Amino acid sequence: MPGCPTPDKSWTAPVGDGAIDDRVERTNGEGREPAMTTTDRTSLPAPTYAGGTRAITTTPVVGTPRREYAEMFVPGEEELEDGELRVTVLGSGNPFVTRAQSSASVLVEIGNAERDLFVLDLGSGSLANYASLKLPVNKLDKVFLTHLHADHTADLITLSGSYSKVGRADRPVAVWGPSGTEPRLGTRHFVESIQEALAWDTEGSRGPINPDSLEMAVTEFDFMQTQVVYEANDVTVTSFPVIHAASGAVGYRFDFAGLTFVHSGDTRAGWPLVHACEGGVDLLIHECFPPAAALAAATGLSIERATIALNAAHTSPPAAGKVFGLVRPRMAGLIHTFLSPETIQLIFAELRAVYDGPVVQTQDLTVFNVTREAVVARQAQVIDQLPPIAGEQRVEYTPVQPPPPEWWADALLPLDDVQAIT
Ligand SMILES: [Zn+2]
Ligand SMILES: [Zn+2]
Numbered sequence: 001m002p003g004c005p006t007p008d009k010s011w012t013a014p015v016g017d018g019a020i021d022d023r024v025e026r027t028n029g030e031g032r033e034p035a036m037t038t039t040d041r042t043s044l045p046a047p048t049y050a051g052g053t054r055a056i057t058t059t060p061v062v063g064t065p066r067r068e069y070a071e072m073f074v075p076g077e078e079e080l081e082d083g084e085l086r087v088t089v090l091g092s093g094n095p096f097v098t099r100a101q102s103s104a105s106v107l108v109e110i111g112n113a114e115r116d117l118f119v120l121d122l123g124s125g126s127l128a129n130y131a132s133l134k135l136p137v138n139k140l141d142k143v144f145l146t147h148l149h150a151d152h153t154a155d156l157i158t159l160s161g162s163y164s165k166v167g168r169a170d171r172p173v174a175v176w177g178p179s180g181t182e183p184r185l186g187t188r189h190f191v192e193s194i195q196e197a198l199a200w201d202t203e204g205s206r207g208p209i210n211p212d213s214l215e216m217a218v219t220e221f222d223f224m225q226t227q228v229v230y231e232a233n234d235v236t237v238t239s240f241p242v243i244h245a246a247s248g249a250v251g252y253r254f255d256f257a258g259l260t261f262v263h264s265g266d267t268r269a270g271w272p273l274v275h276a277c278e279g280g281v282d283l284l285i286h287e288c289f290p291p292a293a294a295l296a297a298a299t300g301l302s303i304e305r306a307t308i309a310l311n312a313a314h315t316s317p318p319a320a321g322k323v324f325g326l327v328r329p330r331m332a333g334l335i336h337t338f339l340s341p342e343t344i345q346l347i348f349a350e351l352r353a354v355y356d357g358p359v360v361q362t363q364d365l366t367v368f369n370v371t372r373e374a375v376v377a378r379q380a381q382v383i384d385q386l387p388p389i390a391g392e393q394r395v396e397y398t399p400v401q402p403p404p405p406e407w408w409a410d411a412l413l414p415l416d417d418v419q420a421i422t
Contacts (some may be wrong), residue, residue: 136391146265167390
């Protein structure tokens with residue numbers, strides 16, 4: 001594809017054998033870590049749920065950054081630069097959502113004039129991670145679904161029904177997604193059915209909430225075509241088919257300012273993704289499942305179920321390594337794995353047998369800064385409880401008090417006789 005960067009081959013092959021660093025890394029007394037000084041490590045950091053503070057990789061920096069990056073990404077303290085892509089994993093996990101891992105979701109921040117936000121999938125819990133990033137609620141209104149499994153879509157109800165009550169006020173949520181092999185299996189049917197199911201929520205929100213913000217606008221496209229599905233404000237999004245569970249799953253390629261980010265969604269290793277990556281990719285996040293025995297041990301699935309899940313729908317570490325070897329992204333990321341020290345170790349051991357480029361096992365709130373000069377992977381240091389930031393409101397709406405149902409008059413407790421305790 002014209003205008004895309006040639007993959008940077010200048011990375012240094014990582015060292016180490018994939019052993020997890022069991023020294024728990026903690027921030028210093030001021031809650032901040034010193035600036036990042038090294039690009040290679042000898043062992044993998046512990047996951048954040050086990051006290052780690054760094055991205056799970058031995059190669060957190062590829063290239064030569066133009067600026068200094070703090071050891072951890074602190075929301076609100078780093079402006080997105082012009083021409084930069086910042087990619088944040090909101091949900092690194094799979095259907096079993098845990099406090100450590102939300103289900104599948106990736107946020108893309110664009111360093112264009114509009115500072116556009118896109119989210120790829122919205123699995124359970126992913127919006128709780130979004131809430132920790134000090135980003136405006138009102139700007140999160142563009143969703144690209146890779147497929148319609150519940151672990152990729154469940155927080156769509158939260159974005160449509162609940163975020164409209166905390167600042168997403170201007171307009172409908174716009175949802176892009178693939179067709180299915182018949183209309184009832186496509187994104188349009190899915191989104192319109194959710195809209196229908198939200199009838200009570202919509203009715204109960206009339207008056208205080210701009211009704212436009214309670215809607216969802218769907219763009220469904222042919223899942224089988226590799227095609228541009230979005231083009232505005234210097235951002236081009238291309239979809240391509242992927243091989244997962246049933247026909248009707250896609251991955252996406254984002255192009256902006258000569259930078260390219262590709263996300264596989266859920267898939268087996270396949271050619272359409274490899275072809276969609278032609279011209280070079282700065283960051284490729286590809287799903288990867290641990291070997292079936294490890295998956296079974298970590299999740300309690302039977303070995304039979306784990307084997308079927310892996311073979312029918314997902315990508316093993318050697319298969320991910322094969323994809324990375326064909327694409328040669330500047331930085332590769334793995335996603336959609338139940339993270340345990342054992343699975344991380346196994347994944348890296350199997351992957352390293354076939355691929356030696358920079359790879360990050362993503363976890364929730366792994367942040368990639370993608371610029372022409374470098375790709376940097378860090379973990380975010382966040383505050384768990386923040387009020388929503390509504391953000392700039394572009395549409396005027398005057399909230400009105402809806403008339404109460406008549407029966408409330410008799411049902412409500414009188415409060416004018418409440419006595420203070422003396
Ligand atoms: Zn999934
Ligand atoms: Zn899936």
